[in-house]
Amino acid sequence: MNDYLAIQPKLGSHKIQGRYVTHTLIESFVKLFSSITIGTSVESRPIQMIEMGTGPINILIWSQMHGNESTATKALLDVLCYLEQNPSLLASFTLKLIPILNPDGAAAYTRVNANEIDLNRDAINQSQPESKLLVDLYHEFKPHYCFNLHDQRTLFGVNDTPCMLSFLSPAADVSKKRTVAREKAMGVIGYIQNALQEHIPNQVGRYDDTFNPNCMGDFFTQQGTPTLLFEAGQVGQDYGRIETRKWYGFSILKALECVSHKLYMPTIYQEIPEVAKSFVDVLIKNLNVGQTTTDIALQYAEVLKNGEIHFVPIIHKMGELAGLNGHKTIDVSGENMRFSKEITVGSSAVWLSDLLNLTQYSH
Numbered sequence: 001m002n003d004y005l006a007i008q009p010k011l012g013s014h015k016i017q018g019r020y021v022t023h024t025l026i027e028s029f030v031k032l033f034s035s036i037t038i039g040t041s042v043e044s045r046p047i048q049m050i051e052m053g054t055g056p057i058n059i060l061i062w063s064q065m066h067g068n069e070s071t072a073t074k075a076l077l078d079v080l081c082y083l084e085q086n087p088s089l090l091a092s093f094t095l096k097l098i099p100i101l102n103p104d105g106a107a108a109y110t111r112v113n114a115n116e117i118d119l120n121r122d123a124i125n126q127s128q129p130e131s132k133l134l135v136d137l138y139h140e141f142k143p144h145y146c147f148n149l150h151d152q153r154t155l156f157g158v159n160d161t162p163c164m165l166s167f168l169s170p171a172a173d174v175s176k177k178r179t180v181a182r183e184k185a186m187g188v189i190g191y192i193q194n195a196l197q198e199h200i201p202n203q204v205g206r207y208d209d210t211f212n213p214n215c216m217g218d219f220f221t222q223q224g225t226p227t228l229l230f231e232a233g234q235v236g237q238d239y240g241r242i243e244t245r246k247w248y249g250f251s252i253l254k255a256l257e258c259v260s261h262k263l264y265m266p267t268i269y270q271e272i273p274e275v276a277k278s279f280v281d282v283l284i285k286n287l288n289v290g291q292t293t294t295d296i297a298l299q300y301a302e303v304l305k306n307g308e309i310h311f312v313p314i315i316h317k318m319g320e321l322a323g324l325n326g327h328k329t330i331d332v333s334g335e336n337m338r339f340s341k342e343i344t345v346g347s348s349a350v351w352l353s354d355l356l357n358l359t360q361y362s363h
């Protein structure tokens with residue numbers, strides 16, 4: 001699989017681009033594979049599953065249980081294309097993959113489903129058709145591993161480096177003890193990290209492992225299934241997360257390689273630094289406002305408009321923001337700017353963004 005990085009931009013899945021990824025967008029692509037509809041969402045959208053391979057190791061993979069987290073879905077489709085071209089890599093596996101578990105949230109570009117429930121906090125209750133469907137499939141398929149695919153917000157960094165990818169082997173109980181399942185998931189993540197460090201050093205983080213039995217990953221780990229949480233992050237101005245998508249797919253393939261050959265590296269997992277909320281989208285330093293000087297942090301709200309996601313700047317924090325990093329940082333010390341508007345946290349910062357000639361992203 002060493003050729004994946006070179007081949008990835010040429011895969012058929014690359015026609016699927018942008019942050020707004022819906023069932024409608026991927027439907028015709030999914031039909032190219034062996035796929036079935038396994039249920040419907042609250043708003044009656046089909047939930048599709050792709051099956052691949054007939055090997056002895058069962059792996060259940062789902063993406064976009066949070067509707068507005070689409071990087072993993074695109075990476076997963078890349079991986080599917082790649083595996084189709086390299087069927088020998090599938091010899092060990094039977095894969096069941098749900099590209100979009102929350103198609104209503106994907107259509108509305110929301111984290112939650114149409115009943116405004118976070119499906120990743122519904123593992124115990126299974127109050128929603130989408131979460132029930134996932135848990136039913138889990139019981140029926142009896143996977144040896146689960147891959148739980150997500151995107152994280154731009155706030156996360158690894159110390160002072162932006163976080164491209166982060167991972168977690170969730171806890172199986174409040175004591176966070178290293179159960180057999182956890183140990184295996186840690187071993188797989190350690191193997192991925194070992195490979196990634198050659199390419200994107202210091203850009204991989206580890207999520208907080210506080211036990212929450214309502215999260216699907218914790219729930220499945222508790223049942224004894226090694227479960228890997230993958231999170232796509234933000235680096236620099238890559239708001240399309242195009243680079244992240246590449247390394248995300250690479251990580252999924254590395255996970256398969258590890259499982260297939262039992263190359264677990266749990267010690268390396270322990271060495272992965274924890275992610276921290278150490279970043280904002282834009283950090284404006286030393287802004288003169290009247291008689292005082294302040295730093296201002298902007299965060300982009302992701303707004304769906306005409307089938308595209310627009311990144312709208314909002315005042316996130318202000319004051320002396322030492323220790324915070326920006327994906328973009330502008331030092332305006334010495335520039336005596338005058339504002340007709342009052343600057344308040346939570347308000348729109350489009351005017352400020354215009355004043356500073358910041359790029360207006362849409363993907």
Ligand SMILES: [Zn+2]
Nearest residue numbers: 066069150151
């Ligand atoms: Zn998520």
